[in-house]
Amino acid sequence: MRIELGAVVDARAVVLVEGVSDRAAVLALAARRGRDLAAEGVHVVVMGGVTNVGHFLARLGPPGRDLRLAGLYDENEEGFVRRSLERAGLGAGLSRAAMAKLGFHACVADLEDELVRAVGPAGVREVFAAQGELRAFRIFERQPAQQGRPVTAQLRRFLGTRSGRKEAYGRLLVEALEPDRMPRSLDAVLAHV
Incomplete structure (x- = not known):
């Protein structure tokens, strides 16, 4: 998966989501909360599936752009997300609570x-x-x-x-x-x- 870094050049933070429905939900909630994410420098990036999270973490997280990151993932994919966060240098032996402190939140079963x-x-x-x-x-x-x-x-x-x-x-x-x-x-x- 190729990341268009130009699309997040002005970002201060990125929310990583699996698909377009998750992106739509995050943007709708932001609008309901009176937030203009674009003006705040927050980009909601569709990863095209959770298996791409490691690539996005490497490019946008500490090893890459070092942006503030958050994300949604399906509960049954927690182990995969945990290992990807650990490989990106964001902790070791991460519990669900520790992942949430990093901004990564589980959806039961999905959003x-x-x-x-x-x-x-x-x-x-x-x-x-x-x-x-x-x-x-x-x-x-x-x-x-x-x-x-x-x-x-x-x-x-x-x-x-x-x-x-x-x-x-x-x-x-x-x-x-x-x-x-x-x-x-x-x-x-x-x-x-």
Whole structure:
């Protein structure tokens, strides 16, 4: 993965996220909090998957540009992120709490899951309805592969069934949340920068 360093030349801090939906959620929360990240010199960089975190840490962290870094990662990828942080010289034997102090926060199971749980099934359906997608979700949830699955799992899976949907709903679900219901990991990563 090639990093366009020109895109972060004026950065004082970088939030590393796996994909575009995570970026949309971080930017939406910043807007809700009245923050202009670009004016603050904070860039939200999509890594194209967690397996690229080591490369980004090497280029933007202590071995490279030495920028203030933060990031979101899925809980099941914690070991990979931990080893990458350690290789970048950001600590040794890092616990989840130590990683959080560095600005790297775990999402359970991923950010979409946290947002769906925070908004709640009825709230997510309301957001789908406002976007004209409730009928499509109703058809989706009747598919044999969805039978017997928890509704939160169905809602989360629906987000990934069409190109661009996860990104759009990353923003829309953050906008639908009451400020005190924001996922901890999302709030924490933004507070770190």
